[in-house]
Amino acid sequence: RDATNTLIDLVKAVAGRQYYLWISPTLGDGADATYKVNAVSPSLGTSGVAASVSATLVTTPTDGGGTTELIGHSAGRKLTVPMCFAGHVVVWGRSEGLPAMFVYDDGSLTAIDFDEAVYEIGPGANLEFSASKVRYSYESFVTPRSIYDHDLVTGERELLKRTPVLGDFDPENYVQDRMWAPARDGAQVPIRFVRHVAFPQDRTAPLLLYAYRA
Numbered sequence: 001r002d003a004t005n006t007l008i009d010l011v012k013a014v015a016g017r018q019y020y021l022w023i024s025p026t027l028g029d030g031a032d033a034t035y036k037v038n039a040v041s042p043s044l045g046t047s048g049v050a051a052s053v054s055a056t057l058v059t060t061p062t063d064g065g066g067t068t069e070l071i072g073h074s075a076g077r078k079l080t081v082p083m084c085f086a087g088h089v090v091v092w093g094r095s096e097g098l099p100a101m102f103v104y105d106d107g108s109l110t111a112i113d114f115d116e117a118v119y120e121i122g123p124g125a126n127l128e129f130s131a132s133k134v135r136y137s138y139e140s141f142v143t144p145r146s147i148y149d150h151d152l153v154t155g156e157r158e159l160l161k162r163t164p165v166l167g168d169f170d171p172e173n174y175v176q177d178r179m180w181a182p183a184r185d186g187a188q189v190p191i192r193f194v195r196h197v198a199f200p201q202d203r204t205a206p207l208l209l210y211a212y213r214a
Contacts, residue, residue, distance in 0.1 A: 071109045086130045088152040097190040116140050118176045118192045141194035142171040
């Protein structure tokens, strides 16, 4: 059976519940892609199903039919996992090298802004399909791991919990930022850094550099 029918059958089984399904179909052009599918969301239209396919956001009706692209590919942005609620669709991904959270509404994709230049975020346990808030974890070089609720209607966020740090840690004593460095092939590589406010910036202080490549 084709991948779309498989996707529809699986989603019908969990419609209205907050489960994730992963299917690895082969698209018609022979290119491999991964459908990362969430439960049915009325905000996508009648019996719509959200899926990310090759960094795009698509929908397909549960009563059969092909996929319709909602949000296409954009340079510097990657869409990975959609999370559907009764009235909203949240899409997790990356943007300009940073983890990102987007909200799909009225045909457009809006990125949620964060206050710091460097951070990590991830989805929390969002088990209520009717919820109007999305829970996520947040941390950075200077902000301990924190749990937030983001109101998808008002845009307000509420801090629920933050991991305590022992000792006399004060985030105001540190500065974090991000810069870009050109690789030999011309690609721009993001570099995150953190320093104490008293750290000399005359190239005389030691530096610990950690790097990885994919």
